[in-house]
Amino acid sequence: MSALPVTPSQTVGPFFHDCLLRDDRCEATVSDEGGAPIRVEGRVVDGDGTGVPDAVIEVSHAAGFFRLGTDDEGRFSLSTARPKRVELDRGTMQAPHLSVAVFARGLMNHLLTRIYFEDEPSTESDPILRLAPESRRATLIARRVSEDSLTPLYRFDIVLQGAGETVFFDFRSPAR
């Protein structure tokens, strides 16, 4: 069968809030596949270093699916369970990570990235992380900023453009 013509993407524009971020929005059923609670905070910034106030971030991992808006300064905050390791293929494991999609006015297609964790020993050897140029890998790793609180807090900024630009992914066909 010949493939059907794929529908192109368009920007979310500036007026999505009431629809995509309504309080009773649907979220994936949260399973018990994650670990202890963690929090990740950060900012989405543009090429001038200015916060992006009209972005939506979607986060996916085995323990659930989350959709977050950014505030007037581009800040977001995620509370979730610590992700567990996920198989890459037979015999190879990935380091714990969160899959992230970024939508915003001015983004004609959502951007895909990942959040790894600096205090996780397997991060450094993660096979996907290692596909990114070494000089840019740090943009994919959340820094732990609190030691004292009950819920570990991490910092992860999403830089759309310019100095410290976050690594964004495109996907090849499925791994075998």
Place this chain on the structure above:
Amino acid sequence: MITTIGEIVRGDAAVFPPYLYEAYRSTLRRAPRLPLVEVPLTASELIRHRLDVSRVTDGDADLTRNAATGGEALGQRIIVTGRVMDEDGLPVPGALLEVWQANAAGRYIHKRDDWPGPLDPNFLGIGRCLTNPAGEYRFLTVRPGAYPWGNHDNAWRPAHIHFSVLAPSWSQRLVTQMYFPDDPLLPLDPILNAVPEGARSRLVAAYAHDVTEPHWALGWRWDIVLAGPRATAFEAREQSAA
């Protein structure tokens, strides 16, 4: 439209718009400038989330009345329907479609939309529904108006409805916009024109007289084809594992 077009595209460059499309000014400071890093799809992206859809009601798909004021939205009543499929034409059931749009006068209920178009107290401009087992969706709404924006001198967006498609497989995620075919603003719109020419018409609905209901509403049909891993390979793997 003469403009600078960036080379960074995610997905098929014959289908998807580049991140940098200078004529749409918001792309200038937000488009990434470094190459995307190509990686294999892994179990992380092939996760199938079970959406908590208990809050989705039939009334959510009726934008003419879901403001729940007891009144009906003003404007030309339209039915927008179609199928969500993968590239093999297999239906994508259980996808959550969320839509948002301006009212018939071209105004959004949003703090950042402040042009002097009238608001309609009976129209929120948001709706949602789930695709049925055949991958079909259906909204009842009013035809949105065009509206001005600040992108360039005398800029107007053509009438459009924003669609967010959350398929059970996260790798098939799509956010896009649907347009109407008889709109003179289409060739002037940098957001639509950022899509490669050969794929632009895929964002334009078709008038469907068989969808039109007598003495009630005009019908428009618009199918959505999701990129990403084919459901065939994917379901087969699940079945063999079961």
